[in-house]
Amino acid sequence: MKKLYGVVVPIVTPFTPEDEVDVEGLKRLTDFLIDKGVHCLYPAGSTGEMLLMNVEERKILAETVVKQAAGRVPVFIQAGAMNLRDTLELAAHAVSVGADGIAIVTPSYFGLSDDELFIYxxxxxxxxxxxxxxxxxxxxxxxxxxxxxxxxxxxAEACPNVVGLKYSFNDMIRLQKFMEIRGGDFSVFSGCDNMFAMTALAGADGIVSGNAQAIPEHYVAIWNAVKEGDAKKAMSLQSRTNMLNNIMCRNFDKARFKAVLKHRGVLEYDFMRAPLQPLDTEEAENMNRLLDEKEFTKVLM
Known part of the structure; x- marks a missing residue:
């Protein structure tokens, strides 16, 4: 069974001034991330504004990324939607276009029991x-x-093809419990950047990071240090990650990712899907100036 690994990027969804999926921008983003050495792509996640998109738009997103990646890195499509019918349709579509796998977020808004989530x-x-x-x-x-x-x-016991889990809550104890499933063969990812080095050194299979699409060089360097067994370097780079979080992970973090990608020449537009809004010009300029001053794209030796 195929699994995610390393630096996994939940890519943003670029939009045109007409509020349509920016297919050409999406292609450039896919190439940019692969060229920078990220290991896997994860379209239609929370960072991709998936619940603000309809099924047909999400199909365009999946098809574009899978085709543009062309087997250079694995692509796992987040197919979870607001109802089971759409989720099943998006899951089947991901398979039909050649995705390497799918991810399914828990249902939202209505609280469900473990029995209901199991059936889902x-x-x-x-x-x-x-x-x-x-x-x-x-x-x-x-x-x-x-x-x-x-x-x-x-x-995991009932579904052999459920190979792992992405958990985006800051709970190291729970992550380590997940890592024990199937005798340690259950693939576990944190979605919390401030825990990247620690969870990877503890046995997690990598990070699913929105920040990583804006500054992929930094995240790839942390993963390389972990794989080389250089815990000291990994933790040193992690301290810079925490500094990066203070800049990138404020309100409107998805808008911040797009503003950085526009600044780096990857995206032409930084539009968000309403009701989300892009950063105002002054805030985007201040953020990008600070990132440039800190030289986050320059990997420290």
């Missing part, structure tokens, strides 16, 4: 081919619903 994940896992890798995705601070270790074990 099993229904989706059973709907795709047995060799289609599926990741669970928990982000309880946004979705209301959470993934407990007990639920993850139950799903």
């Amino acid at each position: 994940y099993k229904t989706i896992a059973d709907s795709v081919p047995a060799d289609c890798s599926v990741y669970m995705y928990g982000i309880p601070q946004c979705s209301v619903n959470d993934i407990t270790p007990e639920l993850a074990v139950r799903v």
Whole structure:
């Protein structure tokens, strides 16, 4: 079964002035990230504004990234939607266009029991081919619903093609419990940048980082240090990650990613899907000036 690894980027969705998916910008972003050495792409996640897009737009997003990546890196499509019908349709579409796997965020707004979440994940896992890798995705601070270790074990035992989990809440103890599933063979990713080096050194398979699309050089350097067994360097780079978070992970972080990518010449536009709004010009200029001064794109030796 295919698995995510290393620096996984939940890419933003570029939009045109007409509020349509910016296909050419999406192609440039895909090439930029692959050229910078990221290991996997993860379209239609929270950073991609997925719940503000309709099914057809999300299909365009999936098709474009899979085709542009052309097998150079794995592409896992986040297919979770606001209802099961759309989720099943998006999961089937991801398989049909050649994605390497899918991820499924927990349902949102309505609180669900573990039994209901189990049925949800099993229904989706059973709907795709047995060799289609599926990741669970928990982000309880946004979705209301959470993934407990007990639920993850139950799903992993019932669904062989559920190969791992992305967990975007700052809980090291829970992440380590996830890492014990299937005797340590369950693929686990943190979505918290301030824990990247620590979780990777503890055995996580990498990071799913929105920041990494804006400053991919820095995140790839941390992963390389971890793989080389250089914990001191990884932790030194992590301290710069925490500084980067103070700049990038404020309000409107998705808008900040687009503003940086526009500044770097990757995206032509920094439009957001309403009701989200782009950064105002002055704030974007101040942020990019600070990032340039700190030389985050220059990997420290």
